[in-house]
Amino acid sequence: VSSISTNSPDLAIELDRSRPRGLRAQIEGELRTAIRSGRLAPGTALPSSRALAADLGVTRGVVVGAYDQLIAEGYLRSRQGSGTVVNATAGPAARPGPASSAPVPPVAVDFHPGVPDLDLFPRSAWGRATRTALQTLPDADLGYIDSRGLPAARRAVAEYVGRARGVSADADHVVICNGFGHGLSLVAAALRRAGHEAVAVEDPGYDGARDTLALAGLQCRGVPVDRHGLTVDALDRTGARAVIVTPAHQNPTGAVLSSDRRTALVDWARAVDGYVIEDDYDAEYRYDRQPAGAIQGLDPARVVYSGTTSKSLAPGLRLGWLVLPDELVGPVTTLRRAADSATSSLVQATFAAFLTAGDLDRHLRRTRLVYRRRRDALMDALDRWFPEATPGGVSAGLQVTITLPDGMDEARFVERAVRAGVRPYPLDRYRVGPRRRSLDPAGLVLGYGHLTPAELEDGARRLGGVAAELPD
Numbered sequence: 001v002s003s004i005s006t007n008s009p010d011l012a013i014e015l016d017r018s019r020p021r022g023l024r025a026q027i028e029g030e031l032r033t034a035i036r037s038g039r040l041a042p043g044t045a046l047p048s049s050r051a052l053a054a055d056l057g058v059t060r061g062v063v064v065g066a067y068d069q070l071i072a073e074g075y076l077r078s079r080q081g082s083g084t085v086v087n088a089t090a091g092p093a094a095r096p097g098p099a100s101s102a103p104v105p106p107v108a109v110d111f112h113p114g115v116p117d118l119d120l121f122p123r124s125a126w127g128r129a130t131r132t133a134l135q136t137l138p139d140a141d142l143g144y145i146d147s148r149g150l151p152a153a154r155r156a157v158a159e160y161v162g163r164a165r166g167v168s169a170d171a172d173h174v175v176i177c178n179g180f181g182h183g184l185s186l187v188a189a190a191l192r193r194a195g196h197e198a199v200a201v202e203d204p205g206y207d208g209a210r211d212t213l214a215l216a217g218l219q220c221r222g223v224p225v226d227r228h229g230l231t232v233d234a235l236d237r238t239g240a241r242a243v244i245v246t247p248a249h250q251n252p253t254g255a256v257l258s259s260d261r262r263t264a265l266v267d268w269a270r271a272v273d274g275y276v277i278e279d280d281y282d283a284e285y286r287y288d289r290q291p292a293g294a295i296q297g298l299d300p301a302r303v304v305y306s307g308t309t310s311k312s313l314a315p316g317l318r319l320g321w322l323v324l325p326d327e328l329v330g331p332v333t334t335l336r337r338a339a340d341s342a343t344s345s346l347v348q349a350t351f352a353a354f355l356t357a358g359d360l361d362r363h364l365r366r367t368r369l370v371y372r373r374r375r376d377a378l379m380d381a382l383d384r385w386f387p388e389a390t391p392g393g394v395s396a397g398l399q400v401t402i403t404l405p406d407g408m409d410e411a412r413f414v415e416r417a418v419r420a421g422v423r424p425y426p427l428d429r430y431r432v433g434p435r436r437r438s439l440d441p442a443g444l445v446l447g448y449g450h451l452t453p454a455e456l457e458d459g460a461r462r463l464g465g466v467a468a469e470l471p472d
């Protein structure tokens with residue numbers, strides 16, 4: 001088989017000289033396919049017949065014949081003085097679009113949960129840290145690095161979580177990863193390999209974590225949450241030997257895991273020879289209560305600690321960390337190496353410089369005040385416009401829950417609200433099992449961190465309007 005390709009980057013024509021089909025027909029066929037598929041877009045100029053003939057090693061007449069045929073079919077058009085181009089009307093047949101549905105009106109206020117105000121991202125400080133990183137990063141760190149991360153970044157993270165969150169960490173047990181979801185996917189894969197089939201999760205709880213577990217082939221077993229957090233004594237019934245918890249600020253209810261349950265949780269992990277996966281996603285934001293330290297400090301051999309910059313800085317950074325029990329460091333590092341080697345060394349070096357310069361602390365001090373004011377603005381506005389709603393989980397984080405008045409249906413409320421220009425989020429998307437009506441009132445989650453006080457006022461007014469119009 002002899003096949004020759006053109007040098008043109010846009011025109012890869014392969015001729016098979018052993019095939020009985022004529023060369024002209026092959027060129028026609030290749031061009032037709034390329035135009036139909038969109039690989040050759042309308043308006044693309046084709047090589048002159050002389051150039052293409054030379055590239056393909058055929059006589060010019062063969063190419064002229066192919067071009068003429070395609071011009072006759074409407075695929076190509078000959079432009080006076082400037083050769084042959086793909087016709088504007090050629091190209092992929094119009095594909096049917098998505099099934100048409102009623103247009104969703106844009107909402108004025110979207111209470112999307114858990115998003116920080118991206119406008120507050122500390123661009124100058126991050127820029128300074130990037131410059132420092134570029135000036136000081138050894139060339140070797142631009143190569144393949146330790147899959148756990150750069151030692152300087154791991155040391156800076158260990159220092160930070162030890163100081164700010166009471167985590168018992170040294171650099172050897174830290175793995176820098178691309179946020180909580182990524183860290184969880186590594187831990188889940190390690191657990192699966194070690195024979196775990198299921199992981200217990202909070203109900204209601206963060207749906208993203210359940211998706212990640214499912215991807216790793218692990219089942220999720222829901223464990224009810226009450227106002228003191230996860231009901232630890234229900235864990236035994238799940239048969240799981242690992243559990244994911246948000247002890248500092250339960251997502252979505254906002255409960256803080258009580259101190260006797262913290263102890264009981266770690267005792268459970270010891271008894272089943274398993275692990276607690278501590279998701280400390282928004283621990284930095286506390287307003288009017290003492291910070292609850294991480295439970296990892298109770299038993300570093302049984303708790304996988306996970307932190308992220310998604311709430312404190314920006315989800316788009318994709319940066320987080322795991323502090324692992326000794327036993328899991330090896331398996332997780334091996335999986336990490338196989339999956340994607342490591343987190344970008346430049347991002348890690350920048351973050352290390354940012355942390356050691358004290359810029360994260362400065363940023364948190366500043367943003368805590370902003371979010372606290374927004375939380376207060378939302379509480380005031382709800383009090384004024386929607387007093388029947390009972391707020392919960394208000395003393396920390398970037399979101400609150402509200403309990404709907406008796407008899408109101410979450411889905412119906414959200415549908416009406418969207419039509420009224422405001423989008424709250426139903427608790428239902430966090431639930432694992434069906435709603436237990438007597439214990440679990442209908443409710444909504446309202447993320448407020450990214451909204452200005454004026455928007456919060458407007459949103460609360462619209463929510464109150466929806467409630468007033470819904471029949472009991």
Ligand SMILES: Cc1ncc(COP(=O)(O)O)c(C=O)c1O
Nearest residue numbers: 114179180181206251281308310
């Ligand atoms: C409970 C919880 N954990 C973790 C995260 C953050 O995940 P990531 O670090 O993957 O962005 C979120 C984000 O919404 C969350 O709600």
